[in-house]
Amino acid sequence: LTYEGGVIEDDFIYVSVTNTRSFAGLLSFPKDEVSLHDGLFEVLLIKGVKTPADAAVTIQKLLKKEYDGDSVTLIHTTEAVIECEEAPSWCTDGEYAGDICRVEAKCLKGAVRLLV
Numbered sequence: 001l002t003y004e005g006g007v008i009e010d011d012f013i014y015v016s017v018t019n020t021r022s023f024a025g026l027l028s029f030p031k032d033e034v035s036l037h038d039g040l041f042e043v044l045l046i047k048g049v050k051t052p053a054d055a056a057v058t059i060q061k062l063l064k065k066e067y068d069g070d071s072v073t074l075i076h077t078t079e080a081v082i083e084c085e086e087a088p089s090w091c092t093d094g095e096y097a098g099d100i101c102r103v104e105a106k107c108l109k110g111a112v113r114l115l116v
Contacts, residue, residue: 003043003077014046017080017105029074030065039109043080045073079106 001008001015019041022028027044034042046062049055049071058071067074087099 001043001045001075002081002083003075003079005075005077008045008073010045011048012045013048014044015082016042016044017082017103018042018044019107027062028065033074033076037109039107040076040078041080041105041107043075043077045075047071077107078109079104081105 016023019036020029021031021034021036029042044067046058047070049058054071060066061068061070061072066072082103082105084101087101090097090100090103
């Protein structure tokens with residue numbers, strides 16, 4: 001993962017690039033950490049687990065919203081480039097998007113105007 005703040009190289013079982021406070025009906029971010037109009041994506045990285053104990057720790061961190069960088073990391077950035085050695089299956093808004101080795105995401109602040 002390459003982003004404004006640097007580069008992270010590791011093995012992750014889950015990567016999401018979002019601009020929302022909650023997703024999949026399972027996870028939500030603290031309201032003070034996420035703004036829908038700040039021009040930043042939230043990139044959630046979850047490392048692979050090797051033991052049931054590792055899985056329990058990771059699940060606890062997600063439930064407690066602890067993104068300390070150990071097993072779960074939350075990054076705020078305007079753009080991210082995700083590169084993989086092997087092409088994982090990607091989905092966009094829950095729909096299959098193909099097996100892709102490289103993804104570039106850029107947040108275009110103010111690109112769409114909504115009338116309420």
